[in-house]
Amino acid sequence: MQARCDLHLHSDASDGSVPPDQLAANLGHVHLAVLTDHDTLAGSAAFAKVVDSELPVPDGVEISLRWESGTFHLLVYGNSLARTELATRIDELAVARQNRNLELLDRANQYGLSITEEEVLAVAGTTDFQAKSVGRPHFARVLVDHGYAESIQDAFDRYLAKGRPLYSPKTLFGFDEIGPLCADLGLVAVVAHPFSLGLPLSSLASTLADYRRIGLVGLECLYAGYTPEQRTQLTQIARDLDLLVTGGSDYHGTFKPGLEPLKGFGDLVVPAEVGDRLLESLNRS
Ligand code: AMP
Ligand code: ZN
Ligand code: FE
Numbered sequence: 001m002q003a004r005c006d007l008h009l010h011s012d013a014s015d016g017s018v019p020p021d022q023l024a025a026n027l028g029h030v031h032l033a034v035l036t037d038h039d040t041l042a043g044s045a046a047f048a049k050v051v052d053s054e055l056p057v058p059d060g061v062e063i064s065l066r067w068e069s070g071t072f073h074l075l076v077y078g079n080s081l082a083r084t085e086l087a088t089r090i091d092e093l094a095v096a097r098q099n100r101n102l103e104l105l106d107r108a109n110q111y112g113l114s115i116t117e118e119e120v121l122a123v124a125g126t127t128d129f130q131a132k133s134v135g136r137p138h139f140a141r142v143l144v145d146h147g148y149a150e151s152i153q154d155a156f157d158r159y160l161a162k163g164r165p166l167y168s169p170k171t172l173f174g175f176d177e178i179g180p181l182c183a184d185l186g187l188v189a190v191v192a193h194p195f196s197l198g199l200p201l202s203s204l205a206s207t208l209a210d211y212r213r214i215g216l217v218g219l220e221c222l223y224a225g226y227t228p229e230q231r232t233q234l235t236q237i238a239r240d241l242d243l244l245v246t247g248g249s250d251y252h253g254t255f256k257p258g259l260e261p262l263k264g265f266g267d268l269v270v271p272a273e274v275g276d277r278l279l280e281s282l283n284r285s
């Protein structure tokens, strides 16, 4: 079997369930794998140290940006990200995330769902909201443990998804701010799971064309959660707009059941050349 790539993985530094070093070890031999935790680089070094990869492993992060219908996710890849100006933005996001978690906790209790900060932190494997990128999946697990929901998905559908009673937005940056910063710093900015923008194909393409002018480099076409047809549609858009094709599983361990690293739901293949192109793009800048 040809070594594959996975450019979208979460560890317990954010809302995955597996520690970064163990996640890296579980992958086995790969062409390229990148850790992309939400709003944190905390797991990056531990992951890179252990992973058995044919290519040198860059840093990665997934950040939530402002969007009409809530947020969309941007994957950013780069070398030594922690030493760039983007790291300052990520720190600001971490503060916003902590405030948002406290707001979520308040809302839950006002709504009659008796959950505590300690329970959420225990699920996230930490002792304070600052140490890790704690998020809604951790709240979802606590709600399930209390019997307020049947599954993580049920907890989102009832309480945590946008428009539901516990939902609280984060203070966020827009792509107009982060895109040009990434371009300046030579970082590769990629729109994650692009259908989450909720746009039909033609408007998606025109939004992406606008973003490309201000720093967008790639599109996550080979996303585990998408059908082969959707992956083909996105690959066509990427080709038309001269965007880099990327892909990955969005593995979260037990927080997203059914997904495996590298394989997604079983039918994901992110070929070696996708990793090659990503590194070429990083090295060009
Ligand atoms: P947060 O960073 O706290 O906004 O949480 C983001 C995480 O929640 C992502 O990993 C998503 O997979 C998960 N998530 C967001 N919306 C939903 C939803 N409607 N159903 C299930 N999971 C979701
Ligand atoms: Zn996540
Ligand atoms: Fe995402």
Ligand code: FE
Binding pocket: 008, 010, 062, 250
């Ligand atoms: Fe993700």
